[in-house]
Structure formats: structure tokens, C-alpha cells
Amino acid sequence: MATADKVIKPDFGSARKHFIFNDDHERLRESIGAFVERELAPHAEEWEERTFPDWVFHRMGELGFLGLSYPEEYGGQGGDYPCNLVLAEEMTKSNSGGLATGIAVHTDMATPPILAFGTEEQKQEYLVPAIKGEKISALGITEPDAGSDVAGIKTRAVRDSASHEYVINGSKTYITNGSRADFIVLLTETDPDKGYDGFTLFLVPMDSPGVIRERQLEKLGMHASDTALLAFQDVRVGAGSVLGEEGKGFYHIMWELQGERMIGAAGCIAAAQRCFERNLRYALERNAFGRQIGRFQVIRHKFAEMATKLESARQLNYTTAWRFQNGEYPVREISMAKLYASRVAVEVADECIQIHGGAGYMKEYGVERVWRDLRLNRIGAGTDEIMLDVIGRSYGL
Numbered sequence: 001m002a003t004a005d006k007v008i009k010p011d012f013g014s015a016r017k018h019f020i021f022n023d024d025h026e027r028l029r030e031s032i033g034a035f036v037e038r039e040l041a042p043h044a045e046e047w048e049e050r051t052f053p054d055w056v057f058h059r060m061g062e063l064g065f066l067g068l069s070y071p072e073e074y075g076g077q078g079g080d081y082p083c084n085l086v087l088a089e090e091m092t093k094s095n096s097g098g099l100a101t102g103i104a105v106h107t108d109m110a111t112p113p114i115l116a117f118g119t120e121e122q123k124q125e126y127l128v129p130a131i132k133g134e135k136i137s138a139l140g141i142t143e144p145d146a147g148s149d150v151a152g153i154k155t156r157a158v159r160d161s162a163s164h165e166y167v168i169n170g171s172k173t174y175i176t177n178g179s180r181a182d183f184i185v186l187l188t189e190t191d192p193d194k195g196y197d198g199f200t201l202f203l204v205p206m207d208s209p210g211v212i213r214e215r216q217l218e219k220l221g222m223h224a225s226d227t228a229l230l231a232f233q234d235v236r237v238g239a240g241s242v243l244g245e246e247g248k249g250f251y252h253i254m255w256e257l258q259g260e261r262m263i264g265a266a267g268c269i270a271a272a273q274r275c276f277e278r279n280l281r282y283a284l285e286r287n288a289f290g291r292q293i294g295r296f297q298v299i300r301h302k303f304a305e306m307a308t309k310l311e312s313a314r315q316l317n318y319t320t321a322w323r324f325q326n327g328e329y330p331v332r333e334i335s336m337a338k339l340y341a342s343r344v345a346v347e348v349a350d351e352c353i354q355i356h357g358g359a360g361y362m363k364e365y366g367v368e369r370v371w372r373d374l375r376l377n378r379i380g381a382g383t384d385e386i387m388l389d390v391i392g393r394s395y396g397l
């Protein structure tokens with residue numbers, strides 16, 4: 001029989017880390033979080049107006065944060081994939097979704113294919129300076145006439161038999177870091193008759209003749225990031241610019257998207273969690289009808305729903321990331337994690353606006369920005385509908 005001192009009480013305040021993280025990850029979390037709060041967050045408002053400056057890349061390179069999971073021989077920290085999840089989560093402390101996105105595109109979208117598929121020369125020329133923050137990268141998949149339908153892209157790279165160079169023509173849109181990038185990982189079509197085997201990735205320096213940065217695009221949220229429309233007019237690159245195998249670009253980019261999706265999921269869950277916590281404080285401060293609004297059962301239940309969904313989304317993403325880190329290629333679960341995290345994050349931000357009432361609609365409370373920034377996650381890196389299609393097809397449908 002239980003005696004009083006043996007009664008087991010629920011531990012609501014437990015801060016135990018998830019099993020995919022060890023003490024090194026927690027130390028890394030503290031150090032990134034402190035840097036972000038001290039050096040980046042104070043500029044959030046200013047960078048909303050005119051995008052964040054390039055020195056952020058240089059500074060983060062100097063601190064080793066741009067190469068957490070890259071091998072030490074290329075200037076990286078030699079960590080594992082969960083280190084990148086930690087970075088994505090801690091970057092949300094900047095209160096700037098646009099800043100977090102610009103950095104994530106560099107660390108987890110444009111540069112991973114260089115390590116995975118690049119030659120030694122390419123790693124020295126692009127990956128090493130990217131890890132140092134000396135070269136900024138972008139990833140070019142989407143075009144004005146093809147986004148979800150990646151195989152529908154029309155940017156062509158044609159081999160010039162006389163010079164053995166490739167001549168690239170086409171255009172890319174919504175390219176994060178596009179206005180400032182030093183190089184772009186570019187998906188092109190090299191053989192329209194070969195279906196999925198007709199695409200090739202290239203590493204293209206952005207100062208190559210014929211690369212035109214047409215304009216920076218205005219958007220709903222993520223104002224601190226730079227999002228550009230680019231044109232490629234007779235851009236000539238040597239055979240040494242082919243990234244990975246010629247004709248395998250479609251598969252290379254599908255691999256890249258898997259890592260990107262879990263990083264996006266981690267970032268949006270963390271941003272929504274911060275919004276939830278800020279909201280919790282508000283619900284205990286704000287009074288209506290003689291009581292704290294958080295004490296109304298309907299509001300209490302909103303918090304319970306949000307917390308449950310956030311926890312489920314986080315657990316799904318962590319477990320999937322753990323499988324990925326341990327050599328599996330769990331595309332179905334990655335799609336589920338990305339889909340669910342993006343939806344939950346937007347739902348939570350929306351409820352946080354609701355619970356803030358009119359204040360939620362005001363800029364000064366910062367909740368509306370979280371909602372605007374998070375809304376991208378249901379579109380970028382594969383829309384909700386595309387994630388559902390990947391999941392559905394994985395069952396043979």
C-alpha cells in the first residue's frame with residue numbers, strides 16, 4: 001500500500017531532454033541560444049524593414065554555427081544531424097522567421113548536396129567558404145511555371161560540344177538569399193527525353209556573366225529574408241560545375257528536400273512553442289469578466305489542444321530525424337512530420353492571435369508576425385497537398 005511519501009505525483013515541470021539529444025547537444029543549445037538572444041534578437045525589428053545583413057553569416061561562420069554537422073576536415077564541427085535541429089530551434093529566439101530561414105537555406109538546403117555529391121574541388125571551392133560564412137549560398141529549384149511539379153522545370157543546360165561548357169538558360173523564382181548569394185545550387189533540365197533521368201544539378205557562381213538578379217520579391221511574412229527572382233541568360237559553366245551525377249539531379253534534389261523538411265519542421269514547432277509560452281503568460285495577465293482569461297474553460301482547452309499537438313508534432317519529427325541520422329531514408333514519415341508540424345504551427349499561431357484578442361492583431365505584440373512567418377511552412381519545401389500525395393502514394397495508391 002502506498003504511504004504518503006511514496007505517492008507519485010505528475011512532474012509537469014520536467015525539463016528532461018528528448019532521447020535524441022545528449023549533454024553536448026544541450027551545451028550547444030545554450031551557446032547558440034545565448035548568441036541569438038544577445039547578437040541577433042535586438043535587431044529583429046530593424047531587419048524586418050530591410051532584410052538581415054550579410055555579417056550574420058560571417059559571424060555565425062566564425063562561431064562554427066554554419067557547419068555543425070559537417071566534417072572537421074572542411075571546417076565543420078563534426079556533429080550529427082540533431083545538432084542542426086538544435087540550430088533550427090534556437091534560431092527562433094531571434095524573433096525573426098526571415099532570418100532563421102535565410103540561415104537554414106544556407107546550412108541545411110543549399111550546402112548539404114555539396115558534401116553528399118560534390119567533388120573534392122567543389123567542396124574546397126564552395127563548402128569550405130560556406131561553412132566559414134565567407135560565401136553565401138542559395139538553392140534554385142522553383143520556376144515561375146513549375147514549383148510543386150519539380151520535373152516540370154524548364155531551365156535548360158545544354159552542352160556546347162566545341163567548348164565542352166554547359167550553356168544555361170531559364171529563370172528561377174522565390175529564391176531565398178537570391179539577391180545576396182555568392183553561388184547557387186541550380187536544378188536544370190539536361191535531357192527532356194529522359195524523364196526523371198533528364199535533370200542535372202550545377203554549382204553556379206552568381207557573378208557569372210548572364211546571371212541576372214531581376215528583383216527582390218515582396219511577401220506576406222519572412223520580411224527579414226531576401227527572396228528573389230533570377231534569370232539565367234546564356235550562362236556558361238565548365239563540366240566541373242556539375243554537382244553529382246549528370247542526369248541524377250532530380251534524385252539528388254529529392255534527397256536534399258528530406259533533410260530540409262525536418263529542419264523546417266523543427267523550426268516551425270519551436271517558433272509555435274515560443275508563441276504558445278508567450279501566450280500562456282498573456283492569458284494569466286489579462287482579465288475579463290473578473291477573472292484571468294486563461295481560467296475560462298474554453299481557453300484552458302485551447303491551450304491543452306495546442307500543447308498536445310505541439311508535443312505530437314515534435315515527437316514525430318524527432319523520432320523521424322533519429323531514424324534518418326541512423327541511416328534510414330524514411331520519406332513517408334518525413335512527409336508526415338513536415339505536414340503535421342507546418343499545420344500545427346499555423347493553427348497554434350492562429351489560436352494565439354485569437355487568445356490575444358485585439359492585441360493579437362497589433363504589430364507590437366509580435367504574435368501576428370509569427371503567424372505570417374509560419375504560414376510559409378505549409379507552402380515551402382513541398383506544400384501540404386504534395387506531402388499528402390507522397391504519403392498516400394507510399395501506400396501504393
Ligand SMILES: Cc1cc2nc3c(=O)[nH]c(=O)nc-3n(C[C@H](O)[C@H](O)[C@H](O)COP(=O)(O)OP(=O)(O)OC[C@H]3O[C@@H](n4cnc5c(N)ncnc54)[C@H](O)[C@@H]3O)c2cc1C
Pocket residue numbers: 105139140141142145146147148149173174175176177219222227376379380381382383384385386389
Ligand atoms: C518565401 C518563399 C521562399 C522560398 N524559397 C525557395 C528557395 O529558396 N528555393 C526554391 O527553389 N524555392 C523556394 N520557394 C518555392 C516553394 O518551394 C514553392 O512555392 C512551393 O514548392 C510551391 O510551388 P508553387 O509556388 O509553384 O505552387 P504550385 O505548384 O503552383 O501549387 C499551387 C497549388 O496547387 C497545389 N498542387 C500542385 N500540385 C498538386 C498536386 N499534384 N496535387 C494536389 N495539389 C497540388 C499546391 O499544393 C498549391 O496549393 C520559396 C517560396 C516562398 C513563398
